Structure formats: C-alpha cells, structure tokens
Amino acid sequence: MIKTPEEITKIRKAGKILATVAKVVLARAEQGKTLRSLDKLAEELIKNAGGEPAFLGYQPHGARRPYPNSICTSVNDVVVHGTPDNYRLKSGDVLKLDFGVIYDGWYADAAWTAGIGGITARAQKLIKVTEKALFAGIKQAKPGNHLGDIGWAINSEVSGHGFKVVDGLTGHGVGRQLHEEPSVFNEGERGRGILLKPGMVLAIEPMVSAGTAKIVQNRDDSFAIADGSLSAHFEHTIAIKDGGAEILTII
Numbered sequence: 001m002i003k004t005p006e007e008i009t010k011i012r013k014a015g016k017i018l019a020t021v022a023k024v025v026l027a028r029a030e031q032g033k034t035l036r037s038l039d040k041l042a043e044e045l046i047k048n049a050g051g052e053p054a055f056l057g058y059q060p061h062g063a064r065r066p067y068p069n070s071i072c073t074s075v076n077d078v079v080v081h082g083t084p085d086n087y088r089l090k091s092g093d094v095l096k097l098d099f100g101v102i103y104d105g106w107y108a109d110a111a112w113t114a115g116i117g118g119i120t121a122r123a124q125k126l127i128k129v130t131e132k133a134l135f136a137g138i139k140q141a142k143p144g145n146h147l148g149d150i151g152w153a154i155n156s157e158v159s160g161h162g163f164k165v166v167d168g169l170t171g172h173g174v175g176r177q178l179h180e181e182p183s184v185f186n187e188g189e190r191g192r193g194i195l196l197k198p199g200m201v202l203a204i205e206p207m208v209s210a211g212t213a214k215i216v217q218n219r220d221d222s223f224a225i226a227d228g229s230l231s232a233h234f235e236h237t238i239a240i241k242d243g244g245a246e247i248l249t250i251i
Helices: 005-028 035-048 121-139 147-159
Strands: 072-075 078-080 094-103 106-115 171-173 180-184 201-204 207-209 215-217 223-225 231-233 236-241 244-247
Touching: 005 035, 005 094, 005 106, 005 236, 035 072, 035 094, 078 094, 078 207, 078 231, 094 121, 094 231, 106 121, 106 231, 121 147, 121 201, 121 207, 121 231, 121 236, 121 244, 147 180, 147 201, 180 201
Parallel strands: none
Antiparallel strands: 072 078, 072 094, 078 223, 094 106, 106 236, 171 180, 171 201, 201 236, 207 231, 215 223, 236 244
C-alpha cells in the first residue's frame, strides 16, 4: 500500500501522460463528435506518448466482459463505464470522460465531466459541486487523517447542495494494478477508517447524482442513475506526502 518515491515518480509520469491526453480529448468533445472518435484519439495519443491504455481489456469486479475500449465515455444519466460508440454528442449533454494510463508497469487513473454546448443551470451546478467535492476530499488526504475523513468531506459538499453520492461505487488505491486496496468511499465518518500515511497513492473519485443515489448496471456494464437523473464524476490520482496530497493527474 505504501509506494517508494521512485515508484511515485513512475505513477507521476503515467499521470502526466493521462492529463495531457485528457486536455486534448476534452477540447475535442463537442457537438457532432462521436464517442468512438474520442476513444480512437485518446488511444493514439496515449501510445504516442509512451503509455498504454489501462482500461483496454481490463475486466473489473462485477463486469460481464473485458472492457473493449481505451476510455469510458458516459453521457447524462450514465455515471461510469459508458462504452464509446457511434453516439454523436449534442448540446445539453453531460459527458464523463474516465480513463487510465500505464507507464513502465505503473498506473494512473482520472476522470472529468464536461457540459456539451448549452447545458442547464442545474447541470452546471452538478458539475461544479462534484468537482468541488473532489478537491474537498483531496484536502483531507494527509498524514494523520483517516480514510473516513475523505468520504466525510466529499459527502458534506455533495449533500450540502442537494445532490447525492451514488451507492456502491468507490475510489481505490492505485499502483502496480489499476484497482488496489483500500476502497475510498465517498461517504464516511471523521476519524474513522485506516490511518493515512506518506507514500499511499489513491484514486479519489466522487460520483454524484442529481436525483436518486441508486444505480443500475446496463448490458454493456455501464452504470446509470436508476431514475434517469443527470450525473457527474471527477477523479484524480493523488500521492500522500508529509505536507499533504500531491495530485498526479492534474491538467
């Protein structure tokens, strides 16, 4: 669970590739673009930068099949694991872009949410609150705090604005594997859970619903909000250091 400075350097490199690619893909995510075209672009950019797509061929717990693409593109009520297809983005869509990169055997993972064209005021608020919740959680990721402090901070921000963290989906440790211990819950109690120490590397990722917290698993293994409400998702891979958290996937 504890990574050496040399190991964190490699995760940082994976994170830099990820962030650089994400910046380009998010800029290309506009009305009329297909999700499949964004996936092809991301895969090409990752490989050209010396990385490998971490999601391609990966089968997470509970999935029916290995994942067939390099990125997840989840639209509107679909909160995570949306499969890039020939759907063309249109004005008003809320797009979640989530992907990972492997560099020299080490992983980084991150996600962003973007509004396409003109989105509603409620969608704008949902996106803003979810991103603020991520940074509230990251602020608590420091030595001497506990894992529950991260979840407490995230949920306080989300629930304070009338939204809900979704049930059953969490952040996680990152390193030699895409998903490692511990699970990083988006709800928690202050001072509870494992003690946070320097060298821990975590993917913190609030997944938030504008409606119910309940989710359903679709046939393509994506997860959607059960009542069809809009959703948002932000994620960063961070390393805990003596002075606090270093974000390894910042754009």
